[in-house]
Amino acid sequence: DAGVIQSPRHEVTEMGQEVTLRCKPISGHNSLFWYRQTMMRGLELLIYFNNNVPIDDSGMPEDRFSAKMPNASFSTLKIQPSEPRDSAVYFCASSPGQALYGYTFGSGTRLTVV
């Protein structure tokens, strides 16, 4: 299995631009998570999906952030408009749906908003 695949690996964008991050979970995993990691705040859960349905988006910072999961093999996290304080590493993770197995993380997208 190729694991959780995220793209792009790095993204540098100007303030005000739209940013779209992509994630392909492990086949057969029915839970998908988007996390953001910064030095100041550590790993923060933004949103998670179960069977493609958003379950908890209470971690999404504000309306500029949105996430979709149109099918079991693809999810996007969009920031529009982006701001410098959005600079962070964004991780996608998936799990079989039972906490017993933990999460598998993708390699992350390092976002820099200038």
Added chain:
Amino acid sequence: RKEVEQDPGPFNVPEGATVAFNCTYSNSASQSFFWYRQDCRKEPKLLMSVYSSGNEDGRFTAQLNRASQYISLLIRDSKLSDSATYLCVVGNNNDMRFGAGTRLTVKP
């Protein structure tokens, strides 16, 4: 109070040393516990689950103390390759909370 708290370290230990980290959690209803390892500029990777009875995987031992609401990770005979940040994870089902991590550096 944070839901999951860890000593950020850094812990600097010589090769071969034994080192232990603790992680406290605030939600007494938590049922799932894990230790993850994160190398610099990499993603977190599952190191081991933590079971109620405690569990061991080679040089690594994890324990859970429900009464005092903490989990621990013990690393024996530490190697240079153990240098990383260790994250504890606590929660239920898909509501898992990550600690900020404890940084470990093993020196020759």
